Amino acid sequence: MNKAIPVFKHWAPEWLIRFTLLIVVLPGVVLFALSVSNVNAAAGFYGISPNDVQYSLIILYAAMASFIVLEGRFFKNIASKEYLLIGVVMHIITCYLCYVTRYFFVLLVLRYIQGMLTCGTISITLTLMFSRLHNERSKEIAYSIVYCILLAVVPLTTLLTAAIIDTFNYNVIYKCAVYSYIPGAVLMFLIMNNVRFNRKVPLYRLDWPSFVTYSAALCLIGYILVYGQQYEWLDDRRILASIIAIVLLAGIFVIRQLSLKNPYLHLGAFRQPKFLLGALLLFVFYIIRGSFGITTSYLGTVLGLDPIHIGYLLLYNIAGIILSVIISSRLVLLKKPTRLIFIYGFVILLIFHVRMCFIFSTQADSSDLIIPLILQGLGAGMLMVPIILFVVSSCAPGFGTTGSAFGIFVRFFGFCTSIGMINFFQLYGQRDHYNRFQEQLSSLNPVAVQRLTQYKQVLIGGGTAPDQVVKIANGLLNKSVGVQAQLRFAVDYYQFISWLILAAIVLIALFPSVNQTNISIKSNQPAPVAF
Numbered sequence: 001m002n003k004a005i006p007v008f009k010h011w012a013p014e015w016l017i018r019f020t021l022l023i024v025v026l027p028g029v030v031l032f033a034l035s036v037s038n039v040n041a042a043a044g045f046y047g048i049s050p051n052d053v054q055y056s057l058i059i060l061y062a063a064m065a066s067f068i069v070l071e072g073r074f075f076k077n078i079a080s081k082e083y084l085l086i087g088v089v090m091h092i093i094t095c096y097l098c099y100v101t102r103y104f105f106v107l108l109v110l111r112y113i114q115g116m117l118t119c120g121t122i123s124i125t126l127t128l129m130f131s132r133l134h135n136e137r138s139k140e141i142a143y144s145i146v147y148c149i150l151l152a153v154v155p156l157t158t159l160l161t162a163a164i165i166d167t168f169n170y171n172v173i174y175k176c177a178v179y180s181y182i183p184g185a186v187l188m189f190l191i192m193n194n195v196r197f198n199r200k201v202p203l204y205r206l207d208w209p210s211f212v213t214y215s216a217a218l219c220l221i222g223y224i225l226v227y228g229q230q231y232e233w234l235d236d237r238r239i240l241a242s243i244i245a246i247v248l249l250a251g252i253f254v255i256r257q258l259s260l261k262n263p264y265l266h267l268g269a270f271r272q273p274k275f276l277l278g279a280l281l282l283f284v285f286y287i288i289r290g291s292f293g294i295t296t297s298y299l300g301t302v303l304g305l306d307p308i309h310i311g312y313l314l315l316y317n318i319a320g321i322i323l324s325v326i327i328s329s330r331l332v333l334l335k336k337p338t339r340l341i342f343i344y345g346f347v348i349l350l351i352f353h354v355r356m357c358f359i360f361s362t363q364a365d366s367s368d369l370i371i372p373l374i375l376q377g378l379g380a381g382m383l384m385v386p387i388i389l390f391v392v393s394s395c396a397p398g399f400g401t402t403g404s405a406f407g408i409f410v411r412f413f414g415f416c417t418s419i420g421m422i423n424f425f426q427l428y429g430q431r432d433h434y435n436r437f438q439e440q441l442s443s444l445n446p447v448a449v450q451r452l453t454q455y456k457q458v459l460i461g462g463g464t465a466p467d468q469v470v471k472i473a474n475g476l477l478n479k480s481v482g483v484q485a486q487l488r489f490a491v492d493y494y495q496f497i498s499w500l501i502l503a504a505i506v507l508i509a510l511f512p513s514v515n516q517t518n519i520s521i522k523s524n525q526p527a528p529v530a531f
Contacts, residue, residue: 005195007080007128012191018129020191024084024184025125028091028118029149031177032060033157036293038165038307045170048104051226054419056104056111058222061415063115065408066215069264069401071120073206080124081194087121088185092178099174128192144329147385151325151377152318158296159311166308210256210264217249218412225420229427266402269395275403277511278391281342282407283414284504285383288349290418291497292376294490295356299369302362302487309366316370320377324348328382338390342508345382350501352376353494360487360494425493 008017042053075083094110094117101107126146161173220242231239257263269275299305299313324345331341352375359368388407395403 005193007193007195008191009193016187016191020184020187021125021129024088024181024188025122025129026149027177027180027184028121029153030157030160030180031091031095031114032057032118033154034161034173034177036154037157037161037173038170041165041170046102046104046107049230051230051423052104055222055226056108058226058416058419059108059219060111060115060118061412062215062218062222063112064119065405065412066211066218067116067119068123068405068408070206070208070211071116071123072401074120075123075127076199079194079196080128081188081192084121084124084128084188084192085185087117087124088181088188091117091121092181095174095177095181099171099178144325144332144385147388148322148325148381151321151380151384155311155314155317158307158314162307162311166306207260207262207264210253210260213249213253213256214264217246217253218409220246220249221413222416225416226423228420229423265405269402269406272394274394275391278387278394279406279410281504281508282387282391282410283417284500285387286411286414287418287421288497288501289380290415290422291353291493292380294422294493295369295372295376298360298487298490299366302360303364303366305366313366313369313373316373317377320374321381322377324378324381325385328385332386332389338386339508341386342383343505345379345386346501346505346508347379348375348382349379350498350505352379353498353501357491357494357498360490362484362487422493425496426489 036054036057039050039053042048042056043050046052078086091114094114098107098110098114101110129146164173164176224239224242224246228239234240234243253264254267257265257267296310296314299310300307305313328341328345352372355372355375359372391407391410392403395406
């Protein structure tokens with residue numbers, strides 16, 4: 001960066017600079033969570049399945065995870081102001097195209113491009129943000145703020161988009177995204193000088209083959225985990241072909257990295273035990289975090305709350321996230337043992353899952369969920385920042401961006417695995433409970449069946465029930481059985497997650513080097529591009 005020219009103009013106050021950086025980065029983060037803010041509304045508008053909506057998010061995530069290394073070359077070639085404005089303008093164009101399109105395949109292509117653009121926009125914005133910080137303490141606090149925003153973006157997006165989707169068509173949220181980028185772009189253009197943070201590096205010898213290979217493999221991994229259950233896994237040729245393609249692409253990618261002088265990803269980073277342990281904990285954390293979607297689904301499908309009221313309830317979750325991020329950042333600054341920070345967070349999440357096993361019912365009141373929602377936010381916020389900083393700190397400085405890139409891959413893979421596990425448990429677990437309830441109903445003794453029939457007749461005024469009334473009664477009964485099966489599936493899955501959390505706590509307690517590690521971000525800068 002040229003020291004003679006400041007990044008921002010001298011007349012711009014510090015509060016205006018920070019506010020501008022926030023409103024520039026926030027639309028990209030919110031855009032990331034749009035796909036899961038209201039899955040049913042998106043599926044209904046485009047005429048696709050919920051799995052298709054999930055995959056549109058996976059595509060964006062895969063683009064971000066694979067482009068992060070290549071993005072650094074573009075950042076070093078273009079001046080910061082031009083780079084940021086180019087990214088914002090292209091974001092506006094893709095959001096407008098998402099607004100006008102009705103075709104799912106076109107939407108996937110646009111979402112992939114948005115993933116690459118989001119990676120670049122967030123990267124330059126965070127670089128500008130951390131250029132304002134001059135000591136390790138302020139950087140750790142800044143990372144806590146960034147990850148707090150990432151954790152809270154899904155419930156916040158749910159609340160912000162609920163009223164829009166309830167009033168307009170689903171695609172209007174992309175139109176709102178277009179307008180949300182304009183204020184930040186205008187302010188940034190006015191207050192920023194056109195300076196460079198690095199020496200200009202020409203755009204030659206870009207490792208496009210590694211990027212394409214890596215990105216294709218991630219897209220296929222997401223495809224298998226999202227659609228595998230729907231297509232009966234290996235019984236479907238598409239899933240089998242995808243698995244074979246992933247193996248071939250992975251082999252090509254590894255061979256290429258070993259043969260390159262400057263590899264896309266340094267495979268030597270994976271020889272470090274602490275780095276692998278941190279990656280495992282991050283993977284488990286994202287599986288655990290994915291189970292929270294069952295709670296939000298329960299609020300809408302079983303308790304019958306509309307998205308707006310669900311968003312209001314999720315404010316308690318946001319409050320828990322903010323509180324725990326403040327606490328965890330304080331513990332990191334005080335150099336408290338890493339092991340204790342991890343155990344605190346996992347224990348809180350364990351309490352949340354166990355508590356929810358007793359709350360899942362058709363008679364639950366929304367007020368009963370306030371404390372569990374706060375607990376989930378506390379646990380997630382306690383773990384998010386320390387685990388990611390632990391992963392990156394465990395990676396040797398010589399490996400460049402490999403620690404950050406692999407951290408994003410683990411988050412991507414954990415998120416996709418969580419979707420696959422929920423789909424698997426939901427199909428087989430819910431169907432098993434549904435069949436059991438039906439068997440119990442059919443095994444009622446004749447006297448009970450006769451009394452049930454007499455009760456129906458009394459409700460409709462006596463006499464023989466018309467065929468239409470019988471069909472309605474049977475439909476309501478089947479619906480009730482389906483709801484009970486869904487509740488039993490939720491309890492089973494949360495019990496499984498509880499055992500997984502216990503296993504994570506035992507692993508942390510038995511791994512001695514965790515307690516000897518002080519989290520540091522001096523050597524590497526974690527890329528907080530995550531969902």
